[in-house]
Amino acid sequence: METRSRDSCGLDQQDASLTVPSRTPAFVPGFVALLFFATLLVSLVRAQDNYEIQVYSYETVEPRATMLEIHSNFTVEGSKTVQDGMLPTNHTEHETLEITQGINNWSEVGFYLFSSIQPDDGWQWVGDHIRPRCAFLLNGIGRWA
Numbered sequence: 184m185e186t187r188s189r190d191s192c193g194l195d196q197q198d199a200s201l202t203v204p205s206r207t208p209a210f211v212p213g214f215v216a217l218l219f220f221a222t223l224l225v226s227l228v229r230a231q232d233n234y235e236i237q238v239y240s241y242e243t244v245e246p247r248a249t250m251l252e253i254h255s256n257f258t259v260e261g262s263k264t265v266q267d268g269m270l271p272t273n274h275t276e277h278e279t280l281e282i283t284q285g286i287n288n289w290s291e292v293g294f295y296l297f298s299s300i301q302p303d304d305g306w307q308w309v310g311d312h313i314r315p316r317c318a319f320l321l322n323g324i325g326r327w328a
Contacts, residue, residue: 244285
């Protein structure tokens with residue numbers, strides 16, 4: 184049995200409960216599952232290249248100027264035996280010396296010298312690398328003179 188009452192304006196009010204269906208957008212469960220598995224995967228991945236250098240975007244070095252940087256990576260927990268010809272990485276310090284010379288307003292050349300300090304074997308040369316770099320004008324961003 185329904186009951187009716189009047190509100191302050193004198194209008195009939197019906198005593199009935201109103202239910203609003205709650206709906207979750209279809210993509211939410213899939214997104215949550217993807218986020219869960221991505222987080223799980225990231226927590227399992229513990230790899231890093233032995234001589235990884237973080238490179239940030241920046242203007243090229245000014246013409247006739249030289250930039251000197253040193254990049255240091257210390258492996259807290261690594262391999263303890265020779266693997267595929269690579270020396271153990273446990274408690275190893277990797278030092279990379281970077282020397283970059285500005286050529287003109289839109290180019291530079293970088294030289295990298297890679298070295299490794301092994302706990303038992305001392306300081307060793309590992310290799311070197313030359314990196315040319317050019318800046319281009321894209322959508323008004325860049326440097327031209």
